[in-house]
Amino acid sequence: MFDTLGHICMTWWCMMLFQPLHADIQCTGSQESTFRNVKMNWEKKELSWETSKNFTIYNCNLMAKGMGIVQIEANSPLCTFPVEQYIPLHKGLLFTIEVPNTNISESCTFIPGGMNGSAIENFSCVIYNVSLMNCTWQAGRNQAGWNAPADTQYFLYWQNSRGNNLTECELYIKDENGRNTGCRFKNVKIKNDKAYFRVDGSSKHSSIQLYDEYIKLYKIEILTPPLNVTVNCTKAPEGCLITWKPPHTSHLGMTNCFQYEISIQSKSVVISFQGTGGTGRTYMEMEDVTLTFQEGPSKDEPKKNPPVKVRTERYKYQNYNEKNIYILRIRARGNACFVSSNWGEWSEHVEFGEGKDHSIFVILFLIALGTIAVTLLQYFLFKRYCSFKSIFTPIPKPRNKLNASTYEDIQTEYVNLPKKPCMEEITMVEEMT
Known part of the structure; x- marks a missing residue:
């Protein structure tokens, strides 16, 4: 029997290789006119035929490319294959009908018609x-x-x-x-x-x-995000209880079919700037309250916490610090049941934490104090080495001829003409009357 099936398989693959443009079911038998009018009902998975002789038992075999052999025993010219057999047609099919304990058999092939390579x-x-x-x-x-x-x-x-x-x-x-x-x-x-x-x-x-x-x-299916994500944090003891509901689906009513991935990250601020050494970045981590300055190109990112995987709709976050601000996201995938095993969509960002940190005010105070110190230093240096008169030149008053003495022959007038900062040049002018 297996030798016969092997010969039939070789014949089938050759026919698949040199298939005609139009074909339905083609049969070749060991004895002509034993089986006629072989048909296949694709929806019902029923193989039927007509025969000139009545036999009590028939063996039907079905084989598709990439599948094993499906064997059915029937007591009439009708074989019904299991409905759970999902057999695509475009790859071609091979049928065999045999009568046990005889050499009577029929092999049929179904090869889809059409120009090679024209299928999608x-x-x-x-x-x-x-x-x-x-x-x-x-x-x-x-x-x-x-x-x-x-x-x-x-x-x-x-x-x-x-x-x-x-x-x-x-x-x-x-x-x-x-x-x-x-x-x-x-x-x-x-x-x-x-x-x-x-x-x-x-x-x-x-x-x-x-x-x-x-x-x-x-x-x-791409699962939707988990629903109704809530966070409830306490100070004594410090911690946050995170709860949510399973993603909405059209075919499940159970809640124990999912696995969840939870991502909790400290909120960070990224500032980009241009410098002589290239593009740099400044990260301000709310968790450590530190400023990191980098010169030149860098692809380093703030360190992220690894996600946590759970199988229930609640999670207790222990590393909570009320001085920080956290960003929470959750997504789901199937853990059992008829649910996709691929991760679904992330939920929207949920922020929690008070974010109070007095170190920020200390940093701002130190910056302001440093600005004042630099300003005072510049003021004293300027006062020590420069004169205000060199900056603010006095304007000479006009001569009052009514009050001038008649016997005064010579009047001396001093004019300050600044040339360089921090230096004075005096010019004497005599007027002859």
Whole structure:
């Protein structure tokens, strides 16, 4: 039996390599006319056929690329495979029908039709804000680098669970050429089953290969931030109790399915300045109340506290100092249940702490005292080595001729003409009458 399956597998891979442009189910049997009209109901996962002979037991085998062999035993010309088998079609399928204890068997292959490389690539979806989902893809490209025909248009269909019908996207995302490259969904509900996505294509020049994929929706969800984050701090003993509620989801009512990451950092101030040595930075850490000056380029940042991970909706912060100001953020990811294991979005910043520190006032006082001392020093140096007369030159008064003596022949007038600071030059002028 296994030799037969091995031969069938080799045949199947060769057919996959040299597939025709259009194909459905092709069968080859050990005896002609034993099994006819072989069909596969993709939604119900039912394999059916017609036979000219009645047998009591049939063995059905299903194999897909990248999967193991699924074996089913039936007592009629109908094999129903388990519904939990999520088998994508675009990779091709292999069926075998056998009658036990005989050499009667039939092997059938399903190979999607279409031009090689015309199916979409890089298909991905993400759920955000609880019920919104975006799916995106790129136009197909074969191994030689040829794109799908320019007029190719793609259409997305999806099925949230097995009980639902395939529905087409209602809001496509288009590129600059008008080609559909994504889809936006609203009111998406996450269920335990895998969702089925299928992207078909159409072109006037050639047939386009389909692409399909099964995705567990909870794995692609970006969790919202935890809700109602509160901080209650006490002085005796010093500490803060942090509480919150789980992030909102569309499919969970339990609270023990999450792990939380808590980030608490001291608030810092960063001042950038330009100096002769390049760009520098000044950090003022509220926790240590120290000033660090750096000259020249530097990528050093204030030291951060490592985040803390917990599995409950409360945390006791012990390193609280009321003189400091702290910044709190929390995010979540799935720890169990059907929740994404990727970290979700951070909550908004929550500040706590009084931030009272008298050292700041001491620093400001010392700066003011130093400014006064420098000013007084400059004043005494100036008074010692410079004269105020050199700065404020006296203005000579006009001569009063009414009160001057008639017999006075000579009047001497002194004029101060400053040339250089801290020096005086005297010029004598005689007037002859």
